[in-house]
Amino acid sequence: MNKKNKKLPIVIFLMGTTASKKTFLATRLAKVLPIELISVDSSLIYKKLDIGTDKPKKSDFFYEKHWLIDIKDPSQLYSVMEFYHDVLNIMDKIIKRGKIPLLVGGNMFYFKKLINTISPSLPASDLKIRKMIINQIKNKSYKSYHHMLKSVDVISANNIHHNDIQRNLRALEIFFLTGKPLSKLQKNIGNKIPYKIYQFGLTYYNRQILYENIENRIFKMLELGFEKEVRDLIKNKYLEINFPAIRCIGYKQMFLYILNKISYEEMIKSTTISTRHLAKKQLTWLRYWENIYWFDSNQIYKAYDFIIKFVKEKLN
Structure with missing residues (x-):
């Protein structure tokens, strides 16, 4: 690392597949390290979509330290351009407070755009x-x-x-x-973001265990009242089939079940298949990712210890 890089503020990326305990790890790191969390998830941005997105509860310790949660209504769009500029502003605020931004999530396209930068020529959504x-x-x-x-x-x-x-x-x-x-x-590349980025990846190395965790999450979602959440959203006209938020996995499936378009079993099967497909897509992105420290989700505390030690060494 050259002298110029040593002077750059630290930013941490914690990425990985769905159902890989990323949020679990991030919340524990937030209790020990001087960090604030930034969500890199295109589902957590939506207000009132809580159970299906596995959103942290407002009563949780780190909710107030977790940026880009509950910032849009389900009817609103949110482009990667908006995300890019929002994140740059948030990271600047966090760093000025003497803290470290930790970006956590599974939207690999968003992470990639932060690393590769976005063309300044691209306009905002209209x-x-x-x-x-x-x-x-x-x-x-x-x-x-x-x-x-x-x-x-x-x-x-x-x-x-x-x-x-x-x-x-x-x-x-x-x-x-x-x-x-x-x-x-896109050929008009913008300036690189002015930070030293350290990247950590998390997934279950055993694909079968990953799939089992995906299924467990879906059934837990149902036990927590996911169907009632969606019924209430529909009743209050807060969620409709053509809203951008319907793209969040599980919501379209539950919406169609409530409309009697598919059976309960088909709803569960479709949600499971879609979530597995997302995990495969995330793994495809990450398979070719550069400069990343990998950890098995079965050894979550090994990752916890490593990251704490790693960050403390970089701060000294």
């Missing part, structure tokens, strides 16, 4: 433009968002999965706002 794009799909001017994207930005379309509605929609929005394809604007 609801009117999004509605215009959505209406074109509803009117069947195009088969899908991905099909529409191919007509204006082939490179981005080839890099985005055809089922990833959010990213396809965002790429289209950028094109109609700027008149330029996302693939071209």
